[in-house]
Amino acid sequence: MIDLVALRRNYATRMLRIVGIDDPAVERALALVPREAFLGPKPWVILNPTSGAIELAGDDPSPLYDDVLIVLDRARGLNNGSPSLHALMLHHLAVRTGDRVLHVGAGAGYYTAMLAELTGPEGSVTAIEYDRHLATAARANLCPWPNVTVLEGDGAEWPDGPVERVYVNFALAGPAARWIDNLSDGGTLVFPLGVPTDESGGTTRRHSGRGAVLAFTRTMSGVAVHHLTPCAFVCAEGSLAGTPAERDALERAFLRGGIEFVRSYRRPAPSSPQRCWFWSPDWALSYEWAAGGELDAP
Numbered sequence: 522m523i524d525l526v527a528l529r530r531n532y533a534t535r536m537l538r539i540v541g542i543d544d545p546a547v548e549r550a551l552a553l554v555p556r557e558a559f560l561g562p563k564p565w566v567i568l569n570p571t572s573g574a575i576e577l578a579g580d581d582p583s584p585l586y587d588d589v590l591i592v593l594d595r596a597r598g599l600n601n602g603s604p605s606l607h608a609l610m611l612h613h614l615a616v617r618t619g620d621r622v623l624h625v626g627a628g629a630g631y632y633t634a635m636l637a638e639l640t641g642p643e644g645s646v647t648a649i650e651y652d653r654h655l656a657t658a659a660r661a662n663l664c665p666w667p668n669v670t671v672l673e674g675d676g677a678e679w680p681d682g683p684v685e686r687v688y689v690n691f692a693l694a695g696p697a698a699r700w701i702d703n704l705s706d707g708g709t710l711v712f713p714l715g716v717p718t719d720e721s722g723g724t725t726r727r728h729s730g731r732g733a734v735l736a737f738t739r740t741m742s743g744v745a746v747h748h749l750t751p752c753a754f755v756c757a758e759g760s761l762a763g764t765p766a767e768r769d770a771l772e773r774a775f776l777r778g779g780i781e782f783v784r785s786y787r788r789p790a791p792s793s794p795q796r797c798w799f800w801s802p803d804w805a806l807s808y809e810w811a812a813g814g815e816l817d818a819p
Contacts, residue, residue, distance in 0.1 A: 523583060529553070532586035532604070537612075539588055539605040544612045550635040551608060556591075557582040559631035559662050560601060566592040568600055593629055593655070598728060598755060602690065606734075606752065607632050611639070613736045613749055614711045616686050619643040623700070625676030625712075626650065626690035626757075630659035630669075636688060637666040644668060647684075649676040651758050675759040684708065692717070692729035692754040694763020694771055695804060698788070701737065701744060710737040711749070714780075716772040717756040729754050731775040737786055743811030744786040767801060774799040774806075785811040 533551035537544060557565070567575045568590040577584055585591060591601040611632070616622060616639035627633045627648035636646045646669045650656040656673035663669045672679070676689070677697035685708045687700045692715025700710050715729025734749040756762065763771070774780070783798045787805045794800030797807050 523581065525555070525582070526552075528583060528586050529555070536588060536605045536608045540609040540612075542609060542612045544608075546616075546639055547608055547611045547635075550611070550638040551604065553638055554631065554634040555582075556585050556601070556604075556631060559629045559634070560585070560591050561593060561629065561658065566595065568592060599628070599652075599655075600755075601628070601631055606750070607635075609750060610688070610711050610734055611635060613747070614686050614688055614709055616640050616644075620685040621680075621683065622646045622686040622688065623680045623684045624648040624688045624690070625679070625700075627659050627671065628655055628690065630662040630671070632688070632690065633659065633663060633669055633671075634666055636686075637663070637669050640668065640686075642668055645670070647672065647679060649674060649679055651675060675761070677760045687711070689713065690754070691761075692732050692752075692756045693761050694757070694767045695761075695801075696737065696786070697761060701739070701786070701788070704737075704739045706739055706741070708739050711735070712737075713752050713754040714771070715752070715754055715756060716768060716775055729756055731772065733775075733780050735783075740811055745811045746783050746786050746806060748781045748783060770801060771799060779808075780806075782808055785809055 529552045533548045537548050565577045569575050588605045593599040618641045620640045622636050622640055624633050624636055624646055627650045633648045648671045650659055653673055660671040680703045683703050683705050685705050687710040689712035692713045713732050713734050715732030732752045734752050736747040736749055738745045779798055783806045785807045787807050790800055790805035796809050797805040799806040
């Protein structure tokens with residue numbers, strides 16, 4: 522007989538250890554939420570980076586409790602995400618009890634449930650999913666968490682009021698203005714910035730070949746930026762996919778390197794791109810601190 526409580530506790534501890542963080546709240550959320558409840562009907566399929574897709578036989582959920590990707594929709598390249606990467610991202614999101622949280626790209630709801638655990642019944646989570654089938658699945662999967670509302674649509678259209686935390690689970694060509702404009706003082710936005718690669722393997726949805734997870738924090742002097750880690754994510758659909766010109770400019774910035782030196786988000790963009798890692802007419806990522814200080818660019 523499998524001890525699922527012990528299995529999940531061990532899994533949570535290992536995921537935090539992989540990314541070198543100590544965060545009891547995130548560890549608790551990882552240990553409490555049953556991953557198998559968000560993966561759809563069996564047989565479950567694990568994505569192995571060397572051997573490809575591996576179909577699991579039987580009902581034993583033990584293989585799911587490792588740092589592995591689980592297929593949600595193989596034809597479209599959708600998966601449940603790397604738990605260790607999400608542990609790192611959730612740690613830097615720093616959700617507090619009672620926070621209002623926006624989750625954009627909720628998928629089937631696994632990490633939404635963790636956000637609900639982190640903010641607790643005093644807080645709320647609004648989960649946005651662009652894909653109709655995934656939104657329907659997430660709504661059903663998240664019934665045990667009454668502080669979650671699942672909506673179908675383009676994540677750039679939310680929130681419609683102040684929030685303390687915004688968590689985004691797909692690669693973007695740039696953050697939505699609404700996320701930043703509605704972020705409370707001291708609030709945090711965590712998201713992957715990414716450039717799509719060519720479609721491969723028969724999938725109909727692109728993944729970022731170059732990308733980085735960024736944390737934006739609203740301060741009294743502007744929006745501070747912290748680079749967390751390189752990453753690869755499924756890319757945005759809808760308005761958040763960006764224009765071809767925006768994607769080309771972002772790819773050039775990644776090829777130059779130096780995103781780890783970015784210190785602030787500017788909107789409107791500075792008149793000159795000289796001190797910017799990325800510059801567009803509308804917004805920029807600058808090497809200058811939000812308070813006006815500077816860090817030498819590479």
